[in-house]
Amino acid sequence: TDCRQHSISMGNAFKFVRSTIFNLDQEMSDGDAKAHVCGEIENFIRDRITVAGKVITDLAVAKISEGDVVLTYGRSHVVEQLLCEAKGQEKSFHVVVVDSRPELEGRGLLAKLTQ
Numbered sequence: 001t002d003c004r005q006h007s008i009s010m011g012n013a014f015k016f017v018r019s020t021i022f023n024l025d026q027e028m029s030d031g032d033a034k035a036h037v038c039g040e041i042e043n044f045i046r047d048r049i050t051v052a053g054k055v056i057t058d059l060a061v062a063k064i065s066e067g068d069v070v071l072t073y074g075r076s077h078v079v080e081q082l083l084c085e086a087k088g089q090e091k092s093f094h095v096v097v098v099d100s101r102p103e104l105e106g107r108g109l110l111a112k113l114t115q
Helices: 008-022 030-063 077-088 106-113
Strands: 069-073 094-098
Touching: 008 030, 030 077, 069 077, 069 106, 077 106, 094 106
Parallel strands: 069 094
Antiparallel strands: none
8 A cells, every 4th residue: 555654652552552462361351351342541651752842842931031932843732732831931032933835733732732
């Protein structure tokens, strides 16, 4: 097929799910196995995505100083979160949002930042 390759992080997520399924107890019922895998996926999301995003946000907010100009391309949840956090800390800075077709995701970020 003509599909784009998965990112490294997506490959890591696939490996994690495969490993979790492979290591299930053979005696476990289907319902219990499903609940266990879903719980492990929730832990993975919390530990490796949500917490990581918060750490990145905290570190990046500390880098924004009064009068800085931040240039961002498109829309990223973590970038959006850190810009809102910096604004919440009453830092005075400017943001330049670069956008492109066809997605025009930067418009969503711009709308969020100008609320």
